[in-house]
Amino acid sequence: MEFSPSLNNLKQIKTTIKDGPSSRDHIDEPLSPMARLFHEPGSNVYIITMMGCKTKINPDVVKQNLVHSLLRHPRFSSLQVVDKETGSIIWVPTNVNIDNHVIVPELDPNITNPDKFVEDYMSNLSRTPIENTKPLWDLHLLDIKTTGDNGTGVFRFHHSLGDGLSLMTLFLACTRQSADTNALPTLPVSKETGYIKVTSLWSVLQVFWNSLFAVVMFVFTLLFLKDTETPLKGSCGVENRPRRFVHRSVNLADIKAVKNAMNVTLNDVVLGVTQAGLSHYLNRRYSETRDGNKASNGDKSDVIPENIRLRATFFFNLRATTRIDTLVEKMKSGKMGRWGNQIGYVLLPFAIGLKSNPLDYVKEAKAVIDQKKTSLEPxxxxFVVYLVLKLFGIKAVGKLNHKVFFNTTLWFTNVPGPQEQVTFYGHDCTYLAPSCYGQPNALMIHIVSYIDKLTFVLSVDEETIPDPQRLCDDLEESLRLIKNSALATQESAKNK
Known part of the structure; x- marks a missing residue:
């Protein structure tokens, strides 16, 4: 079942051009190559974000404020139209009817399982595209009380509108700190001054060797190198199937405790936990296949096949971090300057298997990440996308990316969230859970931080992964085991 429109489905449509010089500056501006890529079959990806609120969400307040904030961004008030003469897609500013974008469904107040209802609602959204007769975004406001929340908002954006970091920054520009409604939220700032640090001839050689190895692996993956067929590996056409979205929050303090005890980075810990969680999940699935029934949670025997190749497409944002206050000023003027998708990716291998020492997962993850940090792979x-685009066109780029993505097992990405509780037009947010659908993988793991929590957001194909909550359990349990082991090792070292 095809649920995402391809480039060929975009039709010539009549539009009403907005008045004003700032709008006319964007008339007939073509989509960037990366934005066009997200219309190709197999790469037609949507970003979907769930937002929990402490109070019921007032639709009238939200609509009124969106008109004066989000709609000032040209991309969110423009259609994507195929030019008859050139065949390219162009941005055409239009008058936006906010009621066509903010959807408030009538819900039964006596729903038996509201949390499951919200999951099902999001899954149903992944079955259908946004009509191209309007700008490619919408917001669904669910008047339903779930565990810990009295209102839920679901944002949906076509990925051609921007990458994860730019869209997160744009969303936060529409919020304020709950404790000070005049103050913008702040994002955590990395202390690292550059992506690659070259300090000696040896470091230059390392960058050269790691980059060369990455290029060879990329070419091999494009041509023939596939990940092992595991219970996590999606089948052909997985991008056209609906998704299930689940999330699980853990204490950021636990992540930081492991980081400090092992003298590693937060990313090292998160990827180590992910590697451990995937290993435990796969061990259970293989146990069930072997035994023909449900394996008990206490079954610790390692039945994972040896030499599993399991890789993640790990996305990197290549732009300088956008300042929220700068973005707010740009939105007021309607001139956004450089905007869009500026992302590269690396092929990140996971070492799958049960470890007697939980800290080995983090150590192995750190070794792999350190190698990626000293390469030009992202x-x-x-740039290979642009090279292939110039030489062979957008169709070739779409096929290239689809082949590489499909030959790996999952997508992995992370976006920093605000350090303070934020309010969305007067509605205090309890959590943010962004994810994607339309990718040619059965699993995507997205990591987002918010205040003192870190949330694992899973997007899964249920035909491949019918029990995503169990995978969340494995991730949570893996963090507990790693933290306890790290603190015990640290305490033992102090006592010597």
Whole structure:
């Protein structure tokens, strides 16, 4: 079942051009190559974000404020139209009817399982595209009380509108700190000054060797190198199937405790936890296949096949971090400057298997990440898209990316969230859970931080992964085991 429109489905449509010089500056502006890529079959991806609120969400307040904030962004008040003469897609500013974008469904107040209802609602959204007769975004406001929340908002954006970091920054520009409604939220700032640090001839050689190895693996993956067929690996056509979205929050303090005890980075810990969680999940699934029934949670025997190749397409944002206050000023003027998708990716291998020492997961993850940090792989994958585009056109780029993505097992990405509780037009947010659908993988793991929590957001194909909550359990349990082991090792070292 095809649920995402391809480039060929975009039709010539009549539009009403907005008045004003700032709008006319964007008339007939073509989509960037990366934005066009997200209309190709197999790469037709939507970003979907769930937002929990402490109070019921007032639709009239939200609509009124969106008109004066989000709609000032040209991309959110423009249609994507196929030019008859050139065949390219162009941005055409239009008058936006906010009622066509903010959807408030009538819900039964006596729903038996409201949390499951919200999951089902999001899954149903992944079955259908946004009509191209309007700008490609919408917001669904669910007047339903779930566990811990009195209102839920579901944002949906076509990925051609921007990458994860730019859209997160744009969303936060529409919020304020709950404790000070005049103050914008702040994002955590990395202390690292650059992506690659070259300090000696040896470091230059490391960058050269790691980059060369990454290029070879990329070419092999494009041509023939596939991940092992595991219970996590999606089948052909998985991008056209609906998704199930689940999330699980853990204490950020636990992540930081492991980080400090092992002298590693937060990313090292998160990827180590992910590697451990995937290993435990796969061990259970293989146990069930072997035994023909449900394996008990206490079954610790390692039945994972040896030499599993399991890789993640790990996305990197290549732009300088957008300042929220700068974005607010740009939105007021309606001139956004450079905007869009500026992302590269690396092929990140996971070492799958049960470890007697939980800290080994983090150590192995750190070794792999350190190698990726001393390579030009994200820049290479970004620029190869432009090279293939110039030489062979957008169709070839779409097929290239689809082949590489499909030959890996999952997508992995992370976006920093605000450090303070934020209010969305007067509605205090309890959590943010962004994810995607339309990718040619059965699993995507997205990591987002918010205040003192870190949330694992899973987007899964239920035909492949019918029990995503169990995978969330494995991730949560893996963090507990790693934290306890790290603190015990630290305490033992102090006592010596």
């Amino acid at each position: 820049l290479y994958t970004y």
